Amino acid sequence: MPEGDAIHRIAHTFSSLFEGTQVQASSPQGRFASSAQLIDGHVVVAVRAVGKHMFVAFAAPGLATSVIEQAREIEAEYAARLNSAEAVAALPFTGSSPVWGERAFPSEESLQWLHIHLGLYGSWRFDADERTQDVPASIGAPRTNWVATKGHRHAALKWASYSEDSLYIEDNLAAGEARDIAGQWQAPEPVGQVRLRILSDVAVADVTGPNRCELISDEQRLVTESKLGCDPLQPGASQDPAMRKRFIELVRARKRPVGELIMDQSIAAGVGNIYRAEALFLAGISPMRAGNRLSKARVGQLWDIICELMTRGLEIGRIDTIRPEDQPDPIPEGDEELGRWYIYHRSGRPCIKCGTMISEKLMQNRRLFWCSNCQN
DNA sequence: TTTCCATGAGAAT
DNA sequence: TTCTCCTGGAAAT
Numbered sequence: 001m002p003e004g005d006a007i008h009r010i011a012h013t014f015s016s017l018f019e020g021t022q023v024q025a026s027s028p029q030g031r032f033a034s035s036a037q038l039i040d041g042h043v044v045v046a047v048r049a050v051g052k053h054m055f056v057a058f059a060a061p062g063l064a065t066s067v068i069e070q071a072r073e074i075e076a077e078y079a080a081r082l083n084s085a086e087a088v089a090a091l092p093f094t095g096s097s098p099v100w101g102e103r104a105f106p107s108e109e110s111l112q113w114l115h116i117h118l119g120l121y122g123s124w125r126f127d128a129d130e131r132t133q134d135v136p137a138s139i140g141a142p143r144t145n146w147v148a149t150k151g152h153r154h155a156a157l158k159w160a161s162y163s164e165d166s167l168y169i170e171d172n173l174a175a176g177e178a179r180d181i182a183g184q185w186q187a188p189e190p191v192g193q194v195r196l197r198i199l200s201d202v203a204v205a206d207v208t209g210p211n212r213c214e215l216i217s218d219e220q221r222l223v224t225e226s227k228l229g230c231d232p233l234q235p236g237a238s239q240d241p242a243m244r245k246r247f248i249e250l251v252r253a254r255k256r257p258v259g260e261l262i263m264d265q266s267i268a269a270g271v272g273n274i275y276r277a278e279a280l281f282l283a284g285i286s287p288m289r290a291g292n293r294l295s296k297a298r299v300g301q302l303w304d305i306i307c308e309l310m311t312r313g314l315e316i317g318r319i320d321t322i323r324p325e326d327q328p329d330p331i332p333e334g335d336e337e338l339g340r341w342y343i344y345h346r347s348g349r350p351c352i353k354c355g356t357m358i359s360e361k362l363m364q365n366r367r368l369f370w371c372s373n374c375q376n
Numbered sequence: 377t378t379t380c381c382a383t384g385a386g387a388a389t
Numbered sequence: 390t391t392c393t394c395c396t397g398g399a400a401a402t
Binding site (some may be wrong): 377378381384386387388389 | 390391393
């Protein structure tokens, strides 16, 4: 049940584990078997996340080095444009070279892209050798160290959290689980309906229940990306006046309800049902208000809030929208979700700001929550 | 054991 | 608008 923040996070993790590495690809479930065969033994040369879409580029081993070299050249150009490599290194976690979004990948014919969209209930599951201190070098992504902590087996990585430059995998490795201390790491058996498994010597990633799982060309990848709107998690998005302006224009050009517009992936890429509810609440905007009946200032403020919430979601690894100053203490009995969300899943309970009962109705066949007093 | 539900989205009606 | 696809955990029976 991922929104854009989770996809970007997954892409970064995937990049850290596999970029530059030759991998085995298989389909334990069988439904992706013939396609998996086409990338089995290939090298992961790029990972991208745009909105809720993730793209992974595979190249045959003989070609991977030249592809990666070309990619580094593009990256150097990009760094020069930004006037500093530090600026690139400081970019948020979004997988690899951002510049690839605006330019076709080099050596197009030598590449295949894996396109994954998790839909409503797809998920990734990762496991890795806890002794892996030196994650395979990645293109344009910060180096990360593995720090394994105690926990139960097979917990989803979505609960992992980042801290400075280190990636902490919580609950990912079973404490006390029999592992050969001195020997090789072994991948856990697939659990459930694993459509695709990507495996290296030190890490494994399993996809379950994706809405889309396909191999596409670079051209197709560009077409798919071109249909997506403003992604608040693209590098520098929250500071990018052009993207902010574009979002404002897209919203104000339509008379559909803004609650529909910000879930429209061609307008705001990555926003899902929780961010919709929470951002509109913080912006004080009724989800039913038509896009063309909002001022530039209000839509701009909405964009800023979306960026704030999703960036925090990416950083902490879950969608917790309550700002520190609004955090109830203690959390009211029987209303635990108030510890996380202002509005989402809180219909029939009092608004944290004004006490009005929170409303609920279906919009685009999804449950929509709002405060009829605070939002107008 | 069965039913319901979920942080999607495209196609069909 | 409604249907359809993809899966698994929680809730209801």
